Amino acid sequence: MAATPRGQAITAAEAVRRSLEGRERTDWRSPAFHGLLVLLLVLTLGVLAWLLTVVFLNGMPVLLERGPDFLTAPLASQPQRAGVGQAIQGSLMLMGFVVVLSFPLGIGAAVYLEEYASDTRFTRFVNTVVRNLAGVPSIVYGLLGLAVFVVALGDLVGPGPASGRSLIAGGLTMAILVLPIVIITSSEALRAVPASIREAAFGVGATRWEVVRSHVLPYAAPGIFTGTILSMARAFGETAPLILVGAVVGGFSVRYDNLLEQLQGRYTALPTTVYDWARKPATFEGNVYAAIVVLIVVLLVVNALAIYLRNRFERRW
Amino acid sequence: MTAIPSHSPRLSVDDLRGSSARRRRELFVRIAFMAAASLSIVISLLIILSLAGEAWNFISQVDxxxxxxxxxxxxxxxxxxxxxxxxxxxxxxxxxxxxxxxxxxxxxxxxxxxxxxxxxxxxxxxxxxxxxxxxxxxxxxxxxxxxxxxxxxxxxxxxxxxxxxxxxxxxxxxxxxxxxxxxxxxxxxxxxxxxxxxxxxxxxxxxxxxxxxxxxxxxxxxxxxxxxxxxxxxxxxxxxxxxxxxxxxxxxxxxxxxxxxxxxxxxxxxxxxxxxxxxxxxxxxxxxxxxxxxxxxxxxxxxxxxxxxxxxxx
Known part of the structure; x- marks a missing residue:
């Protein structure tokens, strides 16, 4: 038994415990810091929950009341008749441009940067350019589309009444906007494939393209898919550039005879419709929320698919 | 057994290169990928040119x-x-x-x-x-x-x-x-x-x-x-x-x-x-x-x- 100066007797174990804890009083700062971190995280996640609750509470009644009519009806000036039919169609066709143009070009560029290019000044320059393009605000891409596709090439992409502000102009702008993101995510997926896979293939005499096609790309495919799906989700929700290249706000009713005419004609997209209705009188409030529900449900499904793919196929080498 | 002739064709680098069709395909693929990568430079230039052109237009006309x-x-x-x-x-x-x-x-x-x-x-x-x-x-x-x-x-x-x-x-x-x-x-x-x-x-x-x-x-x-x-x-x-x-x-x-x-x-x-x-x-x-x-x-x-x-x- 040891004795403290104050004459109290404490056990040796107690003395060791106290000296290990550093202070003899309880330390409140560590739990407080832990609590603060949890609070901040709960706040962040709480905003997301709050947003989703507000959106679904206000949007579902309109969706349930209107039913499929809301999903197919064209834009209109009365909220009871306005729907997102044209918007969904336009958004899907814009995604078509992204899939057809950005995916092959982006994956090809990533393959070049990761598999073909040696570490030259040109390669480093291209890498820097791609990273910076990914950080350019989306509205600047809208200006690019406006200057190049709508004004300079207007007669080509949208002759006649569209005066350049056609689906092609919007689709090309979107494709350019997404391209750097596809390159970056695909590069990361390619980089994760270990060098031994390539060396084994080279060792049995495969050419570089054969190595890439039959060995590297299959192993990198899940990562590439996840990245491209997420970049498509980003394009699906993108609004600002479409406003600049002239997605229709308001309403339009044109019958298109064939695909080319439709591609060269006017269009609208789901997020631009949300923006347009958001600026209308309060009678449109239900419609805005309903359109947001459609937008968010699509994005959540796409995101979930990407996360599932990543978890399902993720492998550690 | 015949004696190996002294002028026997040695294996040269050319023999290891594979068929010319295969080489042509390699070259084509490499060029296509390189073009895709260079596209980002073209896009950057287009952004800068389209912004600068009209911006200059604005600067030169405005007070x-x-x-x-x-x-x-x-x-x-x-x-x-x-x-x-x-x-x-x-x-x-x-x-x-x-x-x-x-x-x-x-x-x-x-x-x-x-x-x-x-x-x-x-x-x-x-x-x-x-x-x-x-x-x-x-x-x-x-x-x-x-x-x-x-x-x-x-x-x-x-x-x-x-x-x-x-x-x-x-x-x-x-x-x-x-x-x-x-x-x-x-x-x-x-x-x-x-x-x-x-x-x-x-x-x-x-x-x-x-x-x-x-x-x-x-x-x-x-x-x-x-x-x-x-x-x-x-x-x-x-x-x-x-x-x-x-x-x-x-x-x-x-x-x-x-x-x-x-x-x-x-x-x-x-x-x-x-x-x-x-x-x-x-x-x-x-x-x-x-x-x-x-x-x-x-x-x-x-x-x-x-x-x-x-x-x-x-």
């Missing part, structure tokens, strides 16, 4: 001292650049005030405190938040943040449209970006540093704040700069929630409506269905765009340098 006037009313030929730059800084500043604590808090928690299971749940949820389109957050800022949050902070406010609501919306939008970049930086700090700290008897809080945080500081600064850059370029939240569609007086009051560079551009593009025409309004769009491009590019390059410093260290 330069007028650019420093207060007030932004493009339809009345009043182009006060300070007005929209001030609005942009107010919105991005409020956004950073929101995103810095939320983003860094989430990053420290995920990197230092969370169990692997908690990480697996929280990270996808943050990604979902990152995937919410900005139009949606803009409408949320206008309909919910403005009446519920901003009304408490601004006594006597009557205007539903205000810079504060837009700023908070932008903050929520960039929080996942700040969190993910900062978390990557902290997660990359080697275990040995943490173990050394624990070995000296440091607690988790001390280890996080005094060891891991300083070691990851370049990445954390980069996260904040990237967040700021995104906040400056964010368009839809401001277009919907900040009001002032036609134009704006000079104002830095967060409780009042205002105009940012980005919102000024969408307002110009939506106001008239036809952007082309209208005297100087059309080229002014590109001048503002070029300013925005230069601002964000400078910030991104700055952040890039910080990120690279992290990579070199460990």
């Amino acid at each position: 330069l001292p007028l650019l420093l006037e207060r007030g932004w009313f493009p339809r009345r030929d009043l182009f006060g650049i300070p007005t929209i730059v001030a609005g942009t800084l107010v919105v991005a500043g409020i956004g950073m005030l929101v995103a810095t604590p939320l983003g860094l808090g989430a990053a420290i928690y995920l990197s230092e405190y969370a169990s692997p299971r908690a990480r697996r749940v929280i990270k996808p949820v943050l990604e979902v938040l990152a995937g919410i389109p900005s139009v949606v957050l803009g409408y949320f800022a206008l309909q919910v943040i403005s009446p519920v949050v901003v009304d408490q902070a601004c006594p006597g406010i009557t205007e539903q449209f205000n810079l504060a609501a837009a700023g908070i919306g932008v903050g929520v939008l960039i929080t996942p970006l700040v969190a993910s970049v900062a978390e990557d930086a902290m997660y990359a700090v080697p275990r040995s540093l943490r173990e050394a700290a624990y070995g000296l008897g440091a607690q988790r809080r001390t280890t996080s704040l005094r060891v891991v945080f300083p070691a990851a500081i370049s990445g954390i600064v980069a996260a904040l700069i990237l967040g700021l850059s995104r906040g400056i370029g964010e368009t839809m939240v401001v277009s919907i929630a900040a009001g002032a569609t036609g134009g704006s007086l000079f104002s830095v009051n967060p409780c009042a409506p205002g105009q940012t560079m980005t919102a000024a551009m969408t307002a110009l593009a939506t106001g008239s269905d036809q952007v082309r025409g209208a005297t100087l309004a059309f080229p002014s769009l590109f001048f503002v765009g070029m300013l925005l491009f230069v601002f964000t590019l400078a910030l991104n390059l700055f952040a890039d340098r910080f990120v690279r410093r992290v990579r070199v260290r460990y």
Whole structure:
């Protein structure tokens, strides 16, 4: 038994415990810091929950009341008749441009940067350019589309009444906007494939393209898919550039005879419709929320698919 | 057995190259991929050329001292650049005030405190938040943040449209970006540093704040700069929630409506269905765009340098 100066007797174990804890009083700062971190995280996640609750509470009644009519009806000036039919169609066709143009070009560029290019000044320059393009605000891409596709090439992409502000102009702008993101995510997926896979293939005499096609790309495919799906989700929700290249706000009713005419004609997209209705009188409030529900449900499904793919196929080498 | 003739054809490099068809295909594929990679340079050049061309058009036609006037009313030929730059800084500043604590808090928690299971749940949820389109957050800022949050902070406010609501919306939008970049930086700090700290008897809080945080500081600064850059370029939240569609007086009051560079551009593009025409309004769009491009590019390059410093260290 040891004795403290104050004459109290404490056990040796107690003395060791106290000296290990550093202070003899309880330390409140560590739990407080832990609590603060949890609070901040709960706040962040709480905003997301709050947003989703507000959106679904206000949007579902309109969706349930209107039913499929809301999903197919064209834009209109009365909220009871306005729907997102044209918007969904336009958004899907814009995604078509992204899939057809950005995916092959982006994956090809990533393959070049990761598999073909040696570490030259040109390669480093291209890498820097791609990273910076990914950080350019989306509205600047809208200006690019406006200057190049709508004004300079207007007669080509949208002759006649569209005066350049056609689906092609919007689709090309979107494709350019997404391209750097596809390159970056695909590069990361390619980089994760270990060098031994390539060396084994080279060792049995495969050419570089054969190595890439039959060995590297299959192993990198899940990562590439996840990245491209997420970049498509980003394009699906993108609004600002479409406003600049002239997605229709308001309403339009044109019958298109064939695909080319439709591609060269006017269009609208789901997020631009949300923006347009958001600026209308309060009678449109239900419609805005309903359109947001459609937008968010699509994005959540796409995101979930990407996360599932990543978890399902993720492998550690 | 025949004697090997002395002039027997030796295997040369050419024999190992394979068929010429195979070589041609190799070359073709390489060129195609290289063209795809070079496309990003072409796109950059197109952006710079299209911005600079019209911006020059604007500069050469406008009265330069007028650019420093207060007030932004493009339809009345009043182009006060300070007005929209001030609005942009107010919105991005409020956004950073929101995103810095939320983003860094989430990053420290995920990197230092969370169990692997908690990480697996929280990270996808943050990604979902990152995937919410900005139009949606803009409408949320206008309909919910403005009446519920901003009304408490601004006594006597009557205007539903205000810079504060837009700023908070932008903050929520960039929080996942700040969190993910900062978390990557902290997660990359080697275990040995943490173990050394624990070995000296440091607690988790001390280890996080005094060891891991300083070691990851370049990445954390980069996260904040990237967040700021995104906040400056964010368009839809401001277009919907900040009001002032036609134009704006000079104002830095967060409780009042205002105009940012980005919102000024969408307002110009939506106001008239036809952007082309209208005297100087059309080229002014590109001048503002070029300013925005230069601002964000400078910030991104700055952040890039910080990120690279992290990579070199460990």
